[in-house]
Amino acid sequence: MILTSMTNKKIYFGIIGMAGAVIMATLLIYSTENIGKNENKENLVQSKLNSSSLKLIQTIQLPNVSGRIDHMDIDLDGKRLFVSELGNNSVDVIDLTTEKHIKSITGLHEPQGIVFVPNTNKIFVANGQDGTVQIFDASTYSLVNTISLTGDADNIHYDQYQKLVYVGFGNGGLAIIDPTKLELLDIIKLDGHPESFQISDKLQPGIFVNVPEDNSIAIIDAQKRTISTKWQNSEAGGNYPMALDDGNHRLFIVYRSPSQLQVINTDTGKPVAKLDIVKDADDIFFDNKTGQIYITGGEGYLDVISQKDANNYQEIAKTPTGDGGRTSLFVPQLDRLYIAVPDYSGSDAKLLVFETHKIQ
Numbered sequence: 001m002i003l004t005s006m007t008n009k010k011i012y013f014g015i016i017g018m019a020g021a022v023i024m025a026t027l028l029i030y031s032t033e034n035i036g037k038n039e040n041k042e043n044l045v046q047s048k049l050n051s052s053s054l055k056l057i058q059t060i061q062l063p064n065v066s067g068r069i070d071h072m073d074i075d076l077d078g079k080r081l082f083v084s085e086l087g088n089n090s091v092d093v094i095d096l097t098t099e100k101h102i103k104s105i106t107g108l109h110e111p112q113g114i115v116f117v118p119n120t121n122k123i124f125v126a127n128g129q130d131g132t133v134q135i136f137d138a139s140t141y142s143l144v145n146t147i148s149l150t151g152d153a154d155n156i157h158y159d160q161y162q163k164l165v166y167v168g169f170g171n172g173g174l175a176i177i178d179p180t181k182l183e184l185l186d187i188i189k190l191d192g193h194p195e196s197f198q199i200s201d202k203l204q205p206g207i208f209v210n211v212p213e214d215n216s217i218a219i220i221d222a223q224k225r226t227i228s229t230k231w232q233n234s235e236a237g238g239n240y241p242m243a244l245d246d247g248n249h250r251l252f253i254v255y256r257s258p259s260q261l262q263v264i265n266t267d268t269g270k271p272v273a274k275l276d277i278v279k280d281a282d283d284i285f286f287d288n289k290t291g292q293i294y295i296t297g298g299e300g301y302l303d304v305i306s307q308k309d310a311n312n313y314q315e316i317a318k319t320p321t322g323d324g325g326r327t328s329l330f331v332p333q334l335d336r337l338y339i340a341v342p343d344y345s346g347s348d349a350k351l352l353v354f355e356t357h358k359i360q
Contacts, residue, residue: 053317054304054337058353060099062092062340065349069340070112071155071283072329075138081329082123083340083351084111091125093141094351103141108134113156115165117179124179126153126167133167133175135182145182149175152193161201162222168194174209174220188225190218196242196284203246203266210239210253217253217264231269236260241284243293248310252293254281261295261305263313272311278303278318285330285337290358292316296339298326304359316359321352330356 062069067087074081080102081094091105091114105125113126116138123136131151135144150170157166158179165177172190174197177183192213199207199222206222217231217239233239238256245252251264254277261284263273278297285294286307293305293313302325304317322341329338337354 053319053359054302054354054356056352057355058099058351060094060351060353062101062349062351065090065092066343068324069342069349070327071114072327072338072340073114073116074329074331075116075118076331076333077118078138081338081351082114082116084114084125085349086110086112086128087342091123105136105141112154113167115156115158117158117165119163120179122179122182124156124158124165124167124177126156126169128152128154131169133177147175147177147182147184149173155194155196157197157199159199159201166197166199166207168197168209172211172213174207176225186225188220188227190214190227191216191230194218195240198242198244198251200244200246203244203249208242208244208251208266210242212237212239217251217269229269231264234262234271235274236262241281241295243284243286245286245288245307247288248307250310252284252286254284254295256280259297261293261313263311273313275305275313275315277305277315280326282326283328285328287330287332287356289332289335290356292356292359294328294330294337294356296321296326296328298324300325302328302337302339302354306359322350325352332356 065085065088070084070086072083079096083092089108093103095102109127109129111125112128115124121138123138125134131149131153133147153169155168165179167175172192174188176186192211195210197209205228207220209218215233218227219229221228236255239253241254243252249266253262259279261275261277262271278299278301280298281295283296291307295303300323302319306314306316324344325339325341327340335356339352341350343349
């Protein structure tokens with residue numbers, strides 16, 4: 001009886017074991033099928049994002065340009081593009097009609113920001129290595145003046161309303177330069193090195209500044225030239241690029257840790273939307289005509305985000321550009337987006353020119 005009982009138990013447990021194996025195999029097949037379906041779904045979404053994009057209409061080669069490329073600006077009337085080539089210590093001038101190189105301004109010191117001021121016909125170049133702002137005649141390309149700041153001169157903007165040039169620099173400063181007299185007028189102190197900033201002549205107090213070292217966004221009163229308030233970053237850090245939709249009172253902040261776009265209500269300083277985006281982004285632009293946001297990242301993609309309304313946003317296109325293609329320039333007057341791609345992949349550096357339009 002004991003032998004029979006033990007035999008029955010073995011048979012019983014054997015049956016149970018076989019049943020369990022069948023169930024596990026079924027679950028594994030079901031799980032594998034679902035993973036496959038999810039991967040297919042993600043691939044379809046990615047394929048749709050890649051197929052719906054802006055139109056690449058030109059590729060402008062930048063021979064003999066090595067290393068990182070930083071920011072750009074344009075001379076609309078003269079149809080010239082100015083390209084800061086930080087790793088090459090140069091600025092290239094490109095004729096947009098012929099798509100040819102006109103001039104290289106050499107002997108610079110890690111040029112980062114650049115701005116062309118039409119009414120004075122001057123090019124202002126912000127150098128990161130020595131903190132100087134070098135000013136060139138835009139006709140002869142000769143150096144006419146140098147303004148020395150304390151170091152790391154970076155982003156630079158010309159405000160047409162105030163007729164002033166602003167330069168972020170050093171461990172915490174926003175320099176104000178008179179573009180006619182070519183003189184330093186004032187310095188607004190900040191709590192860390194400023195990255196991207198936007199100037200609004202509609203929204204007061206007027207200047208929004210990313211200060212990642214302070215984990216904040218500083219809001220500056222342009223008239224008093226002082227910080228009026230600060231917004232601390234929310235659930236993200238490394239706020240570098242910035243764009244502004246002053247009509248809807250929305251500020252677009254790109255973070256690198258994690259890679260995220262936050263849309264902030266400028267009336268409250270609070271985020272109303274958050275989206276995952278391309279990694280290592282260094283430029284962002286808002287296209288008021290199409291309601292689209294363009295973000296370029298060193299990961300090698302152009303992200304296009306659609307503004308459904310002031311509080312709702314959706315990624316609608318993701319286009320491959322090239323390794324290190326993190327800087328760009330959107331020119332709304334021409335419906336063009338210029339993306340700089342360095343020579344990281346072994347081929348010559350180049351500019352990709354996209355025609356901007358409403359993506360359906």
